[in-house]
Amino acid sequence: MNKTTRLAAVFAFCALAFCGCSKKKADAAQVDEQMLALLAEEAAQQVAEEVQYEKVDSVMILTGWTLYRENSEGKMIASAETRVGDSVFVYCKNTDGKEPVEKEAVRRLQNGKEEPLTFVRVSVDDEDYWTRPIFVAKQALPCVAIDEVRLFSAPDIATMTKAVVEEGSVLAQSSADSEKDFACVFLYDGTTPYGKRWFALKSHVDSNPNVVEKYATLTRIEELGDKIKPEVSDELRHLVLEEFSNKYGKDDFPDLKKKHGTMLRNGGSLKKQTNLGMEWAAEIPVGTELEILSEEPVKADWVWKGGSSKDRTFYKVRYQGKEYFVLTNECALGGQCAVITGDTVLYDKDRFSTFRNEVLEQGTLVVLTGRMSDRLNTYLREVMFYDSNASVIRTRWMWGANESMMNDDVKAAQLVALAKAAKDDDMKREYLSLAYGLNPYEPIREYIEEVERLLFPPPMTFIEWQGTPLARVTCGEDEKVNVRDAPKTGKVLGQLDNEDIVGVRMVTEEEDTIDGVTARWYNIGYGETKLVLEGWVFGGFLRFDGGGE
Numbered sequence: 001m002n003k004t005t006r007l008a009a010v011f012a013f014c015a016l017a018f019c020g021c022s023k024k025k026a027d028a029a030q031v032d033e034q035m036l037a038l039l040a041e042e043a044a045q046q047v048a049e050e051v052q053y054e055k056v057d058s059v060m061i062l063t064g065w066t067l068y069r070e071n072s073e074g075k076m077i078a079s080a081e082t083r084v085g086d087s088v089f090v091y092c093k094n095t096d097g098k099e100p101v102e103k104e105a106v107r108r109l110q111n112g113k114e115e116p117l118t119f120v121r122v123s124v125d126d127e128d129y130w131t132r133p134i135f136v137a138k139q140a141l142p143c144v145a146i147d148e149v150r151l152f153s154a155p156d157i158a159t160m161t162k163a164v165v166e167e168g169s170v171l172a173q174s175s176a177d178s179e180k181d182f183a184c185v186f187l188y189d190g191t192t193p194y195g196k197r198w199f200a201l202k203s204h205v206d207s208n209p210n211v212v213e214k215y216a217t218l219t220r221i222e223e224l225g226d227k228i229k230p231e232v233s234d235e236l237r238h239l240v241l242e243e244f245s246n247k248y249g250k251d252d253f254p255d256l257k258k259k260h261g262t263m264l265r266n267g268g269s270l271k272k273q274t275n276l277g278m279e280w281a282a283e284i285p286v287g288t289e290l291e292i293l294s295e296e297p298v299k300a301d302w303v304w305k306g307g308s309s310k311d312r313t314f315y316k317v318r319y320q321g322k323e324y325f326v327l328t329n330e331c332a333l334g335g336q337c338a339v340i341t342g343d344t345v346l347y348d349k350d351r352f353s354t355f356r357n358e359v360l361e362q363g364t365l366v367v368l369t370g371r372m373s374d375r376l377n378t379y380l381r382e383v384m385f386y387d388s389n390a391s392v393i394r395t396r397w398m399w400g401a402n403e404s405m406m407n408d409d410v411k412a413a414q415l416v417a418l419a420k421a422a423k424d425d426d427m428k429r430e431y432l433s434l435a436y437g438l439n440p441y442e443p444i445r446e447y448i449e450e451v452e453r454l455l456f457p458p459p460m461t462f463i464e465w466q467g468t469p470l471a472r473v474t475c476g477e478d479e480k481v482n483v484r485d486a487p488k489t490g491k492v493l494g495q496l497d498n499e500d501i502v503g504v505r506m507v508t509e510e511e512d513t514i515d516g517v518t519a520r521w522y523n524i525g526y527g528e529t530k531l532v533l534e535g536w537v538f539g540g541f542l543r544f545d546g547g548g549e
Contacts, residue, residue, distance in 0.1 A: 277301030
């Protein structure tokens with residue numbers, strides 16, 4: 001006997017007891033006993049149902065009248081409003097959440113229209129309701145986007161989509177699935193039961209309840225929009241931030257983030273202030289994140305052994321618990337650190353027509369500003385990087401598919417930069433070994449391998465040249481050709497001009513490719529009456545008028 005039938009029987013017995021028919025008191029007592037027995041059966045059935053079903057943590061993913069109760073006709077009537085991020089429980093037949101308690105019922109709208117739909121049973125604040133499966137994310141906890149969040153279709157950097165979630169948005173994060181660098185999140189899309197499944201970088205979302213509560217409150221203020229005056233809205237926001245700061249404390253409330261900056265110069269340094277000015281204190285790797293204590297630059301002299309530079313500007317920062325200063329032209333404020341996964345062209349603005357004759361090389365560490373622009377079914381992304389030629393931080397646009405924000409990839413690029421700067425070969429090898437150990441994305445692994453080949457080229461086989469053929473140097477009128485003490489990475493001993501004549505002594509058996517040109521390296525001697533320069537020249541800069549190649 002279902003609930004509606006049992007209640008109908010109870011009312012029927014009550015009607016018989018008081019309808020005026022000539023019944024004896026003994027009959028009335030019998031009716032009371034039967035009614036009490038039915039009520040007891042009803043209570044026992046409800047207890048049995050509560051024991052039968054498990055409640056799993058879930059999150060509402062739609063704002064509005066999303067909670068329903070069943071009326072006496074068995075139709076669903078909207079009875080309560082929820083907001084995105086509200087915590088609820090979904091009733092399931094087991095703890096794995098694979099069999100939620102669902103039923104088919106008719107939803108009655110305010111305009112009188114009715115439609116058959118599927119509903120799932122939920123518990124909100126110890127009260128039972130029904131809601132549509134597309135309104136709730138099952139086995140999830142609330143989280144918030146602490147940065148602009150780019151969505152991925154799978155837990156793989158290569159599956160990045162154009163879908164973006166704005167900073168401060170409240171989401172549902174899976175409490176069951178977990179990936180190394182990715183969080184599984186659910187969003188409402190109007191059709192998918194229990195939310196459409198996406199992935200986001202863990203560093204861009206936060207499930208701290210305090211953080212979620214704060215952003216949810218600020219979102220409510222934003223939604224008031226034109227209903228309140230701007231100055232009132234600003235005051236509300238200020239009060240909310242102050243209240244949460246006082247309630248939870250800044251140290252335990254990570255979303256009240258301190259300003260951060262990123263060192264973009266390889267070999268950049270921290271400075272300490274002395275009576276003489278700003279002096280060197282410590283060297284930090286490119287990509288190091290610093291806490292910015294004051295965005296208002298400090299002017300001071302930069303002093304080093306044997307020289308100084310007047311009226312330079314510095315940010316006051318904190319690093320590993322200590323306060324320092326960094327040059328403003330080496331540290332980018334805000335944004336997300338990333339590494340370039342393949343050589344990419346730069347643009348002045350978010351239009352392809354603003355192409356520059358500049359390229360960011362694979363392995364370069366940059367800061368993503370968060371600004372993006374869709375163009376021709378692709379997108380351009382604004383980045384900041386250090387221009388070593390001008391000793392300044394540049395802001396440019398690049399094609400947005402050539403960067404990785406994965407922590408392992410960024411750390412690997414930092415280690416490679418340290419390997420390049422290290423003077424000791426053992427340290428170079430150690431840094432590269434650590435970079436490999438991070439298991440970076442394939443393009444970054446290829447970059448590490450290329451750097452390793454440059455730092456530790458395999459030994460070449462030399463072939464003695466029979467006779468001494470002459471070759472002519474070929475390069476641009478205003479260009480020079482380097483002569484090295486060893487092929488590829490040898491020290492530059494001097495330079496040759498276009499049309500210089502050299503004698504060839506040896507050639508490498510192995511070929512090399514530079515700027516798309518493949519050739520061997522040649523050991524040459526230069527000088528008309530006596531030898532004034534000898535070393536190795538890349539064959540792409542030589543032309544043999546007769547003999548040789």
